[in-house]
Amino acid sequence: MTAPSSSESPWPVRTVARKVADWIGRLGEVWVEGQVAQLSRRSGAATVFLTLRDPAADLSVPVTCHRDVAERPGLELTEGARVIVRARPDYYVARGSFSLRATEIRAVGLGELLARIERIRRLLGAEGLFDPARKRPLPFAPATVGLITGRDSAAERDVLVTARRRWPAVRFTTHHCVVQGPNAAANVIDGLRRLDADPAVEVIVLARGGGSVEDLLPFSDEGLVRAIAACRTPVVTAVGHETDTTLVDHVADVRAATPTDAAHRIVPEIGEQRRLVDGLRARARHLVSTRLEQQVRWLESVRTRPALADPERLLHGREDDVLALRSRARRTLTHRVESAEQDLEHARARVAALSPAATLERGYAVVQRADGSLVRDPAEVADDEPLRVRVAGGRLPVRVDRSTDQEDPA
Template sequence: MALQTSADSPVPVRTVLQLVGGWIGRLGRVWVEGQITELNRRGGTVYLTLRDPAANMSVRVVGARGVFDNPAVVDGARVVVHAKPDFYINRGSFSLTAVEVRAVGIGELLARLEQLKRTLAAEGLFRPERKRPLPFLPGTVGLICGRDSAAERDVLENARRRWPAVSFKVEPVAVQGSYAVGEVVEALRRLDADPEVEVIVVTRGGGSLEDLLPFSDETMVRAVAAARTPVVSAIGHEQDSPLLDLVADHRASTPTDAAKRVVPDVREQVALIGQLRDRGRRAVTGRIERERTWLSSVRSRPALADPVREVERKHEQVLTARDRARRALSAALDRAGDQLVHTGARLTALSPAATLERGYAIVQRPDGAVVRSAEELETGDELVVRLPDGKRNVTVEK
């Protein structure tokens, strides 16, 4: 039950500490996992700090020397402690009294890493499509590395040898041990928040599995996955493969390889520019030569080489067509004239006027009907006689 207190009715310190001690005492023995730091053996008692590898938290552990009589119990070792929580009322301090200590074996660590790897892969943190490309020429490179480490020198020297103008923001951190995860994650967040930093390199030299465990920690892996700045992992050597390599945007086999991936080689770029310039010059020269050849061929065509000649040729064609039209028209008129003469001759030959010219006459009634037989006539009929030189009216007498 909650302790009822007020400014008018406070409780003494001993009461609070006794209640806290009672609550902690009811917790019973627990198994706790952590990393050993500040190991100290004094007489028959061993004192150490058990630190959480993924958080900035720790607890004091006390135990008999026989409990910790294990070669694996050294600074930096991962252990599982069976302990009883104790609260010392006189000092108001909390600690764990160890009754058994077990070192976390390599096989168990590998099994845990494999399980974590499957979990993170199922969440999609290792998918290739979430990987971001590196900038071609970063203005500032963030470097997370050990203090005065060989990895730092390798990255800086190789990068500046390739591109002397490159700028670095170095964050020295612990790269192994209980403080490594917290310091690396905090450095990553500072560099990721810096707008000048365009790419971040996390690097350290090789080491044993235990040394590289911080770079497979879930907290660090998730921090790298959440970073907005591209991250290059250069942990250990080619055979080393912590989980950080899988979640980072790019993996470098060594710190030297990281420098080569992040910074281009100025000599290679100058040579490439020269090659591209030569290719561009050849392409432009070839294009100009092709256009010049085309222009020459166009200019050599008759229409452009001698424009007046084309006009004259068309003029000759017009004159030729005109003469042909005139000859065709004259021939047509001549043929029509000859046909007209022939038709007139035929008409004259068939006309009654020609018959009249030969001494014949045409006898007609006043209405124009031709008299074809004498039997048609009667005495007193009025007739018209057509002669070659005119007409005469006659009357039948008998």
Template sequence: MALTSSPEQPLPVRTISRAIGDWVNRLGRVWVEGQLTEIVRRPGLATVFLTLRDPVADVSLRLTCPRAVCEAIGAGLVDGARVVVWGKPSFHPTRGTLALAVVEIRPLGAGALLARLEQLRGVLAAEGLFAAARKRRLPFLPQAVGLITGRASAAERDVVENARRRWPAVRIVTREVAVQGPLAVGQVIDALRDLDRIPGVDVIVIARGGGSMEDLLPFSDEALIRAVAAAGTPVVSAIGHEQDAPLLDFVADVRASTPTDAAKRIVPDVAEQHALVTALRDRSRRIVEQRLKHEERGLADLRGRPVLAAPGRELDRQSESVNELRSRGLRCVMQILAGAERELAHTSAQLRALSPAATLDRGYALVRRTADGSIVRDPAGVDTGDELVIRVAGGSFPATAGARDPQSV
């Protein structure tokens, strides 16, 4: 129903807002196609806010979607995904905004492809095919480089010319294959296995120029990814431009942003290596010269020390010290011997003075009984006929007691 108004009788905002809301509510649910942007997931909130953009007309529409519906899409719900949504338009009179309450989301076109690739990437990553621990280092200077690329392609030219410019003696074994379309996956796998069996091929490069996402799909094929993971030779991925990221980049041992970058990674630059060797040689020479100068200064310091400058002087000093110590020791020994000699003489004199031999020297005698060796001190204790031993200064002799003289009693 048309609303009647005039400059003299204008309608209030609430009336217009309510009328718009009533008209929008009569639209019912509709299917809308567009590109997702500005995805907002707020913690604890059961609703996800999105923006659906029309890339042709640059028109956008706000979406509200239950979290469960968004989670059902999984990895396909990303900025830039092309989708078809089913929802009911609603107008909020208080804010004057139009939104679409979504009840279903379906990936469309590239969005569906991205979702499928993301799901495959998750499966392969869970198996460990993308793990950093399984990636191998490239050899410093490979005997031969295997190259898998399109026939007479710019990628082949970039790899070959840049590799030979860096290292002219490099040997490149090329396998030309289809790099897009239904035959690409099988041919790339066959070429990979063929190069992997050739002795001397130390690294394999898979190269292709840029293209659309659909053109690069063969390099995200599961069969090719598993073949690269099973290869015994390190593999370098050089697909498209830097912003392209096929699954081959994740499983390859080295990911090059472009074919030219791949050439820089597989062989060293001969000029850079020559400059490096020269710099290291000069550095080694400087280190050796500095060490020699340091040792020369050390020898000069040693030679300047008195002990080395005049070694005889130190020997003379030590000789004088030894002589002095020897003289001192000799004096000490002589003093000790003299004291001991004096003490011995004094002790000998005392011993002679106290010895019974001195008494015997004066004419006395020592009389003992032969029977028991006892000393005779009293003549009354000796009977006539007792055997005696008489000791005088000159020695001992036996005697027999005679009759006692009465006058001596």
């Protein structure tokens, strides 16, 4: 028994490879379901090589079997066929590769295919991918439409011709891919991602003509359904005929019965839109005309009213009132002016009576020192002090002389 590995005593590559091979060899036989992606039958060789692909995941495993197993009567083994393989896992130590060694291969019947599709439908439905709330409305008259379809197919022709006839201004960005076989789902997913990343594309159409359940099987691929659900651009599916239903129809924003029906859904009909515009224009013209007629009638009714029909009639009765008011205003103003004039005369007389100038006119005088201060008492001035005397007629300079007072007789 080999000792446990450690950093001090690691296992060599051959030991690890033998242990992996021993462990895989103990698994025994298993039943595996998948899709034949590649098939190689060499002339004269006893071994047939094929690649078994998982339709729901991007992985595959090589399978080898005896020619008798691959060419069993009743088995049509072709690329793209769904099969169930009874095989034993095998690990080739020299190359470090894993493969399956098949001892029995069975073709998946129609009933099994439908049952598988139903299981996927329930799984995706439980995740909410088919919820109507997820579906987005299509844009009106998109400028650019992305189209995923087979090259030179009838579906491509139906979509392009019908859409351009209905709306000549529409442009298409077309992604050609295989729409049948083991690589169809991967090609369609690649086209979806390319068109969804194009900011000019406003809606994507996935179109394919009719076919059998096996032919339409790629359009029930789980990976393709999830890719459509992840698209930011609205997706319209037109796969098969009206009676054909695939899983992409459930997840698409709009499901069209046929490629022609898809063209009808993505663009409007230009003649119908013109008729609609003409109808709206006629309706608007009628509404505006009706409104104008109503306003004209209203204006006519307003003009017939006395106030607007003969506006001078309103002035005739007001002329006497205006004259009376003007006379009254004139009398009132004259009275107030006269009263103010009398008050002013009285005030002027009182001012004149109280004025110092009136006192001087009566013979009085005002005596001032040189600095302008008034002299009220003889004792306030000194002898020989210059003074100024103001009388009614003007000013006189004087000088104090007390000697004259002494010579006056008692």
